[in-house]
Amino acid sequence: MGHRITTQSRGKGGPTYRAPSHRYKAALRHVSSGESTVRGRVEDIEHDPARHAPIALVRLETGSKVYMLITEGMGVGDRVAWGPEAEIRNGNTLPLGEIPTGTYVCNIEAQPNDGGKFVRSGGVQAVVVDKSEGRVGVTMPSGKTKWFNDRCRATVGIVAGGGRGEKPFVKAGKKYHKMRNTASNWPRVRGVAMNVIDHPFGGGGHQHPGRPKTVARGTSPGRAVGHMAARRTGLSKK
Numbered sequence: 001m002g003h004r005i006t007t008q009s010r011g012k013g014g015p016t017y018r019a020p021s022h023r024y025k026a027a028l029r030h031v032s033s034g035e036s037t038v039r040g041r042v043e044d045i046e047h048d049p050a051r052h053a054p055i056a057l058v059r060l061e062t063g064s065k066v067y068m069l070i071t072e073g074m075g076v077g078d079r080v081a082w083g084p085e086a087e088i089r090n091g092n093t094l095p096l097g098e099i100p101t102g103t104y105v106c107n108i109e110a111q112p113n114d115g116g117k118f119v120r121s122g123g124v125q126a127v128v129v130d131k132s133e134g135r136v137g138v139t140m141p142s143g144k145t146k147w148f149n150d151r152c153r154a155t156v157g158i159v160a161g162g163g164r165g166e167k168p169f170v171k172a173g174k175k176y177h178k179m180r181n182t183a184s185n186w187p188r189v190r191g192v193a194m195n196v197i198d199h200p201f202g203g204g205g206h207q208h209p210g211r212p213k214t215v216a217r218g219t220s221p222g223r224a225v226g227h228m229a230a231r232r233t234g235l236s237k238k
Contacts, residue, residue: 003195008221010185019183024050024068029115030082030107030153032091037083040066042076049181052124053161056080069107069120071157082153090157096128096136099148103128104152109136112151119154123162126154127213191225200225 004025010017023172031038040060047056048067056070058080068080074091086092088100095112097107107116121127130137135147138154169175179186196203200223204210205219212234213226227233 002222005199005222005225006080006185007224011221014107015191017183017185019047020181024048026053027115028055028069028107028120029066030109030155031066031068032113033058033083037081037085037086039079039081039086040068042078042080045074047161051120051122052164053120053159059210069155071155072104072160072162073157074106086157091155093153093155095151095153096148097131097134097140097155099128099136099156101128101130103156104158105138106159108148109152110127110148112153113151116153116233118146118153120159122159122164125158218234 007166022078025046028048031040039077042056043059043065044057045054046057046067054070055067056074058068059065062093071091073184078091080091081087082093082095084095084098086094088094088098088103093107096108098103104127106119106125106127107147108118109115110117124141126141127139128136129139131150134150136150136152137145137147139145155183160183169178190207191201192201192207192209200211201209209226215226215228217229219228
């Protein structure tokens with residue numbers, strides 16, 4: 001009898017394949033300000049295991065502390081603000097309708113007051129390009145222009161942490177520790193390199209699947225590997 005294959009173990013949701021969310025510091029949502037303006041001061045810059053971009057610990061004027069996604073150029077001691085009356089300045093958060101066209105923005109809300117959903121990865125930015133009848137057009141990092149409600153809030157600036165991928169790992173041990181910090185399935189072993197009890201493509205005198213790679217949509221979990229419900233496989237004929 002064969003073993004459970006990797007896809008079955010991942011589907012079970014055990015601790016090996018579960019995101020380490022118990023170590024995440026904060027959800028990093030915009031501060032709720034209503035029609036007023038909330039101000040604060042950056043007290044510290046910290047690392048969050050949930051993301052590659054650094055985060056800032058901000059003490060508000062009310063005395064409470066919140067975490068926020070920081071932008072390039074921000075530092076300890078900087079003043080930040082949330083609200084429609086906030087200045088158009090790096091790190092401040094305003095409704096898109098109050099931000100001039102041509103401004104770099106990040107951490108954009110999908111719906112008003114949802115806290116921020118888009119453009120949150122390290123080093124990315126979007127650009128406000130158009131305004132029309134209560135909507136604001138924003139060019140996303142993908143190059144596509146997306147339209148938002150003008151009451152959706154966004155932070156002025158570019159997310160900090162850019163250029164992270166330019167530095168090579170050099171050593172396998174560095175890569176190991178990086179991947180251990182996530183729920184990634186790494187290193188990924190090919191099915192044909194496994195033993196026959198570990199994978200439907202395993203076993204044999206040489207590495208080959210030994211069976212068709214196409215499987216039906218309703219195939220049992222232990223055999224659901226290869227091309228799932230494929231209409232066609234291989235290179236197309238010109």
